[in-house]
Amino acid sequence: MSTATAPARRVRSRVWGPRIALLGPGTAWWLVFFLVPVGVLIAYSFFSRGPYGGVIYEPTLKNYARALDPLYVGVLWTSVRVATIATAAALLLAYPAALFIARASPRWRVPLLVLVILPFWTSFLIRTYAWIVLLNPAGLINRLLRGLGLVDESLPLLYNEFAVTLGLVYAYLPLMVLPIYASLERLGPQAAEASADLYASPAQTLRKVTIPLTLPGIVAGCIFVFVPSLGNFIVPDLLGGGRTVMVGNVIQQQFLQARDWPFGAVLAMSVIVLMFVVLVVQAQVLRRTQEVEHGRPA
């Protein structure tokens, strides 16, 4: 018996040794500094705020009840609305661009993609700041519009929901182009060619073949834009000028000014829940598309 288990144990240790050495340090860091902190946050959402800003460890649901106040529901609604509009606008801008890159000659594809992604790698703050310079009443865009005689007075482009939406689209647009391009490239030109051979017009091909088959890329891109937009607080802070308040601004305010961490944690929970809803939708779309691709009834 003992002679039989010894080699087995050795085999097991040969399998587990490298696993622990390779995955151990990273997952340990992930557990301690990601999972535990998120757990602490979830726990805080069920406690109450102490008189001097600390946390009193008595379970309560009153933070959740407070989040149902029309004021905060309104903020959450604004966040979802702005993030949705930004995502839709980014999709409308990104899809034709991804289509153009996917149809370009292979030599040009990588340089074009690099040009799309490059701005994304420069400072987020500074890219957002650039729009303050461009959109303000004396800024370049207003001067241009007045110079061309299109408007008599400067348009109020800055410090409103338009500016916030524009800032979010600008910030995350590359994240929409990349996954759509990837799925267009995976699809290849054959499907569209077959559709054209069967006398579909280009518009029909796009609507009935290309777009449905690149749905996974579209959904991935939408998530990459929607999720960071939803929780963003820099863009509404700098371009919203305190008028367009999103959930990120309230979380920041609860944590750094009001020092009501449990309530801030509840608002963060709403962001996490919305994120998971979006991820579940993505999983559904992926499964549906795979079923279509494998010829099973959808």
Added chain:
Amino acid sequence: MAARRSRYLRAHMGLLFAFLYLPIVVLVALSFNASGLPTAWGGFSLQWYRDLVGNDELLEAIRNSLIVAGFVTAIATVLGTLLAIGLQRTVRSRVLDSVLFLPAVIPDIVLAIGLLSFFNLLRFTLGLHTIVIAHVVFDMIFVAAIVRTRLAYFDRRIEEAAADLGANPVTTFLLVTLPAILPGVIAGALVAFTLSIDEFVIAFFNSGPTSVTFPIRVYAMIRFGVTPVINAVAAIVMVLSLATILIALTLTRPKGERSARLEVGA
């Protein structure tokens, strides 16, 4: 019909690039504007760059950011590379992949306040070290993702050959595997460095009063009075980060996969 459509797509692409690059070009141009106003061109000047060099608070913040990014890059590169090899070779699981990737998907403010609550609970003093810990959490995941793309090109038979020749696993890793995936590791390190040095939200929540990093300083400058010095800062940051990322991109694209493919037979 098709020609008209491709012309439309080309025009769209052109407008998209204008949209992406106009703000950057305008900021860089304004950084050389003597008048300091975003509205009037007063001639070419390097004055704002000179002001920048004399701004001690800003230089201190840059120094802090370099320290943080240095530590973050070192730790995240080691952890991320090990993670990449582990995920590629020992446990192939899509669920594990996506679960580990969560810190990169979750809105940064959630991670920021989660860590703040955690550090507060443990009575950790906030400072540069807490920013380092926080940045490693998401940086190591990006390193792992980048190294894995390189590992996909790696032919494991080279490792088997090394083992057959009597090399132990550690020697094999250091002398065979690591050199082959090194471009991916360096690219990962460059991306980790760029992400850390630019990161604002998590640093903003997890820094102490004496540990102001560069983005926190820039935020304060933007928030409390726009000065032309920001344009100079912006121009420098743009150019540096674009250069870093271009280097990282060239490194992740294997040229003919020569370094990692073992020629058998032919």
